Amino acid sequence: MQLKEGVRIELKHVTKAYGDKPVLKGLNLGVEAGETLVVIGKSGQGKSVLLRLSAGLERPDSGEVLLNGIPADTYRNISAQKKPFRMAMVFQGSALLNSLSVFENVALYLKEHGMAKGDNLDRLVMDALTSVELEHARDLYPTELSGGMRKRAAIARALATRPDVLLFDEPTAELDPLLSAELAEVIQKIQSAHKMTIVVVTHNLVFARQVADRIALLEDGRIACSVKVGELLNAEYPPLRAFIEAAALA
Amino acid sequence: MQATERLEVKNSQGLLTSIGRSVLYGLEILGQSVDWALRTLGSFREIPKRAGLILDEMVRIGTSSLFISSFLAFFIGMVLVVQTADQLEGYSQEVLGSIVGLAMTKELGPVLMAFLLAGRAGSAMAAELATMQVYEEIAALRTLDVSVESYLILPKFIATALTLPLLILYADIIGILAGAFAVAIDPAIHVSVNAYFHNLQAYLKFSDIIIGMAKGLVFGAVTAILSCTIGLRARRGTEEISSATTSAVVWSFITVTVFDYIIARVVLIF
Numbered sequence: 001m002q003l004k005e006g007v008r009i010e011l012k013h014v015t016k017a018y019g020d021k022p023v024l025k026g027l028n029l030g031v032e033a034g035e036t037l038v039v040i041g042k043s044g045q046g047k048s049v050l051l052r053l054s055a056g057l058e059r060p061d062s063g064e065v066l067l068n069g070i071p072a073d074t075y076r077n078i079s080a081q082k083k084p085f086r087m088a089m090v091f092q093g094s095a096l097l098n099s100l101s102v103f104e105n106v107a108l109y110l111k112e113h114g115m116a117k118g119d120n121l122d123r124l125v126m127d128a129l130t131s132v133e134l135e136h137a138r139d140l141y142p143t144e145l146s147g148g149m150r151k152r153a154a155i156a157r158a159l160a161t162r163p164d165v166l167l168f169d170e171p172t173a174e175l176d177p178l179l180s181a182e183l184a185e186v187i188q189k190i191q192s193a194h195k196m197t198i199v200v201v202t203h204n205l206v207f208a209r210q211v212a213d214r215i216a217l218l219e220d221g222r223i224a225c226s227v228k229v230g231e232l233l234n235a236e237y238p239p240l241r242a243f244i245e246a247a248a249l250a
Numbered sequence: 251m252q253a254t255e256r257l258e259v260k261n262s263q264g265l266l267t268s269i270g271r272s273v274l275y276g277l278e279i280l281g282q283s284v285d286w287a288l289r290t291l292g293s294f295r296e297i298p299k300r301a302g303l304i305l306d307e308m309v310r311i312g313t314s315s316l317f318i319s320s321f322l323a324f325f326i327g328m329v330l331v332v333q334t335a336d337q338l339e340g341y342s343q344e345v346l347g348s349i350v351g352l353a354m355t356k357e358l359g360p361v362l363m364a365f366l367l368a369g370r371a372g373s374a375m376a377a378e379l380a381t382m383q384v385y386e387e388i389a390a391l392r393t394l395d396v397s398v399e400s401y402l403i404l405p406k407f408i409a410t411a412l413t414l415p416l417l418i419l420y421a422d423i424i425g426i427l428a429g430a431f432a433v434a435i436d437p438a439i440h441v442s443v444n445a446y447f448h449n450l451q452a453y454l455k456f457s458d459i460i461i462g463m464a465k466g467l468v469f470g471a472v473t474a475i476l477s478c479t480i481g482l483r484a485r486r487g488t489e490e491i492s493s494a495t496t497s498a499v500v501w502s503f504i505t506v507t508v509f510d511y512i513i514a515r516v517v518l519i520f
């Protein structure tokens with residue numbers, strides 16, 4: 001049930017505070033269908049919050065988060081079979097279910113909703129695991145994995161749902177440069193095969209340049225600037241410049 | 251002088267505030283528990299789909315509680331006999347069997363086993379769900395459209411509600427046999443084991459055992475819902491996992507005792 005037109009994400013004047021601490025302060029952001037947007041920003045600026053809001057896991061205090069016009073939290077409560085499109089999320093801390101093996105984690109969505117069983121299920125899960133080089137770990141439990149392996153299992157779990165929208169929170173934080181490059185390739189491949197909308201939060205500018213169409217900087221509760229990836233190195237906005245220079249890209 | 255006065259005022263406010271806060275906290279937990287209970291009942295048609303998980307939970311609860319429950323029931327049975335016999339000194343000890351049997355099946359079996367279950371299984375459930383909440387496993391389940399009530403709560407709810415009555419029946423048997431053992435070995439007791447069982451048979455009705463087990467069904471269901479609710483309330487930070495664990499046990503104890511009274515009262519009407 002791949003969508004022809006893809007999924008557009010819109011955040012309009014979104015505010016979000018925890019207690020009396022404002023995190024997002026009237027944030028506006030649009031992600032076009034089929035676009036890969038990378039969000040960068042200093043630690044604690046609200047990048048993970050932005051993804052949780054986009055996934056409909058939390059509601060904004062004010063403003064709107066829309067997925068093809070549907071409020072994200074409404075979308076979240078539609079049952080799997082009735083959802084107009086699929087969305088998957090890779091959490092910063094992986095968030096694998098500790099009681100399930102790697103295979104079972106990756107198979108959970110397909111099995112739970114009766115979308116595949118038997119050999120078919122096996123093949124879909126192993127395809128996802130192979131794409132992140134984790135096929136040998138299928139029977140291990142999350143506690144037996146390294147941080148990078150857990151992250152890759154979480155990525156496989158997201159890919160196995162064949163999503164139309166994919167939200168990545170720091171996908172490369174625990175990966176070595178080789179694995180990061182391979183993940184970038186995987187993302188580019190699925191991106192061109194399906195018209196997937198992808199939002200990636202990362203500090204890894206090398207990775208960002210490989211996968212992104214556009215790069216946005218989150219600062220002080222708003223999107224301070226966003227540039228096409230080709231223009232990144234010429235960007236003049238000082239905070240963005242600081243990021244680029246710190247990453248020694250220019 | 252003024253400073254101490256102000257301090258006292260502040261303290262008395264503090265006391266009232268903290269009482270108020272506890273009451274609100276209690277009401278909040280109660281409300282959320284009812285909410286989760288209704289949602290769990292709403293997912294009952296998924297019981298066949300969760301049969302495997304339910305069985306796993308039952309085994310887990312059984313194995314975590316069986317040894318201690320044997321121990322507990324055995325000594326409670328003996329204590330009942332020894333204490334009652336002492337009270338009956340000078341009267342006839344003939345009634346020992348019925349006293350032990352009724353106390354065990356109607357009251358001590360259900361309540362003690364419910365406390366034990368809250369301490370072992372309830373705390374484990376609260377810790378498990380709190381951990382899942384803190385490490386965003388619950389959020390991950392939601393992004394996979396897996397329902398928390400059907401996938402996580404329902405199996406624990408059904409398993410606890412089914413296992414506790416069985417545990418109670420088991421404790422009844424052990425307790426009554428332990429009572430007989432005390433009758434046999436204690437020199438201060440002047441009735442025979444035969445007379446003990448004879449008296450027990452004469453007064454203990456099948457319905458007493460069933461009522462005790464039915465209490466277990468309710469206590470088990472209540473403990474499971476409370477423990478899951480409290481576990482799911484955890485937010486960020488690992489310290490919330492340990493506080494959820496103790497909180498689940500305390501709240502289960504309180505609620506079980508209240509329900510025990512309600513059930514006893516209702517049963518007496520009929």
Ligand SMILES: Nc1ncnc2c1ncn2[C@@H]1O[C@H](COP(=O)(O)OP(=O)(O)OP(=O)(O)O)[C@@H](O)[C@H]1O
Nearest residue numbers: 018023041042043044045046047048049050092486
């Ligand atoms: N559930 C919550 N309760 C309270 N505060 C929160 C919560 N979630 C986020 N915050 C606060 O919001 C701010 C932004 O958090 P967030 O996790 O989005 O940062 P981030 O940009 O993802 O940082 P990092 O790059 O370190 O992952 C932080 O100050 C954090 O303390």
Ligand SMILES: [Mg+2]
Nearest residue numbers: 047048092169
């Ligand atoms: Mg983050």
